[in-house]
Amino acid sequence: MTENPHQTTLDTALTESGLEAVNWTFPDADTQYLTHGLHNYPARMVPQIPDRLLSYYLDEGVLEEGDVVYDPFSGSGTTAVEARRHDLNAEANDINPLAVLLTRAKSIPLDPEEVEAAQTTLLDGLKSRLADVESQYEAGEPIDVEEPAVRDGWFPEPQLTQLAVIRDRIDDLEREYDQALARFFRVALSHTTRKVSYQRNGEYKRYRLSEEDREDHDPDVYPIFEQKVRENVSMMKDYSRETSRDQQTQVHYADSREAADVEDDSVDIVITSPPYGDHGTTVAYGQFSQDPAIVSWGREYDEMREVDKTGLGGSNRVLEPLEEIEEWSEALSATLETLREKDGRSDDAMEFFRDYYAVMEQVKRVLKPGQPVAWVVANRTMSRVNIPTHLITQQLCEHLGFELTHMLPREIPNKTLPWENAPENQPGVKGDLMANENIVVMTAPEE
DNA sequence: GGGACGCAATTGACGATGAT
DNA sequence: ATCATCGTCAATTGCGTCCC
Missing domain, CATH: 3.40.50.150 (Vaccinia Virus protein VP39)
Incomplete structure (x- = not known):
């Protein structure tokens, strides 16, 4: 041991x-x-x-x-x-x-060297790609990305589109490497999704920021994601070695x-x-997981809604x-x-x-x-x-x-x-x- | 430029309730 | 039936400012 x-x-x-x-x-x-x-x-x-x-x-x-x-x-x-x-x-x-x-x-x-290599592939050019999305959005140009099927009013734009871009990148990564590696990076995307959404901190039930606070909520997707990726890669390398x-x-x-x-x-x-x-009055695990699962793991809204009912x-x-x-x-x-x-x-x-x-x-x-x-x-x-x-x-x-x-x-x-x-x-x-x-x-x- | 400091933000295993 | 909302609170972390 x-x-x-x-x-x-x-x-x-x-x-x-x-x-x-x-x-x-x-x-x-x-x-x-x-x-x-x-x-x-x-x-x-x-x-x-x-x-x-x-x-x-x-x-x-x-x-x-x-x-x-x-x-x-x-x-x-x-x-x-x-x-x-x-x-x-x-x-x-x-x-x-x-x-x-x-x-x-x-x-x-996961293999530490492979994780490292995949991180490089994933982050390479991502920052400028997300910046492009932002300028396209501001210019009112159409962006060719499939929007995640989250409910209206829970995410700022263009941040939601940027999350979808990362999602698609990780899908590419899955084809290049394997499922386990893609899954690992989706965890960082899931974390980022929660930070970007209007979900209020300290609540595991769905509870949006006030309308006023929503106007001020303009998170920067790339640094949140990059930092979490780096932290997670470091943790996984240690875990893997031990x-x-x-x-x-x-x-x-x-x-x-x-x-x-x-x-x-x-x-x-x-x-x-x-x-x-029960998941209704105490911890609403399904509500907590809904947006992260839909955005980063491609889960259906209806499937996620079932979680709290089935608990x-x-x-x-x-x-x-x-x-x-x-x-x-x-x-x-x-x-x-x-x-x-x-x-x-x-x-x-x-x-x-x-x-x-x-x-x-x-x-x-x-x-x-x-x-x-x-x-x-x-x-x-x-x-x-x-x-x-x-x-x-x-x-x-x-x-x-x-x-x-x-x-x-x-x-x-x-x-x-x-x-x-x-x-x-x-x-x-x-x-x-x-x-x-x-x-x-x-x-x-x-x- | 960096350390000290103060204030704000974050982080947590609620659960009843009023509006759909 | 379902779902978003809200009053509750303190230890810790993060961040900005001031002082040296």
């Missing part, structure tokens, strides 16, 4: 005192090392969590080189990257096309409630951070209701009872946990008997009621025969977040926000 320069806890502490000895908050830890910093993504799990868990289970002999790590909620691919760093194979699922592509881009190492080519990363554009591509008893460990709530607790009901889960978790039934008393959103909570339970069933199916699963969860609120997701996770898994081995508390990584919000949008009417998480570590039932 390669040396990890990012450790904040000594390995000796790990092996002598076990998982309880680790400070899982990882205050001040660098969360952007290697390819983790390739692209932002909402609600990323800090890489130190899978890093430390994998180190521990490798030291304990629960895992060995070449074993398989599975993440049913891959997101931007944190688990897959850490799996590779530890000489392990990875399987990953996500229903968000952008997540699938980011996971592949971040976890599959990781093995012997392992595989299988990323499935699939629903973890079915996990159809992952075989029974094929996985040695599961490390995942599921969504904490756990979303309006696309793919499973039959399962009332019994309320009996299987005391914490869940107490929560639903409180929500009913408050005349709150008990049905929404029920649908979310019904979907979540289906993923637990699949984790049981694919995980080898006796092997560990780590769920990283925090407790959101609904109708101002705190939802004890960590206890519900534990109890529903116990119903499936899993055994709890560790309940590891941690503070939410960046307390740059507000402690309070005002969801009713009434000045002075505030509510608490989530401040800590738990890592719920369990082992799969023995045969």
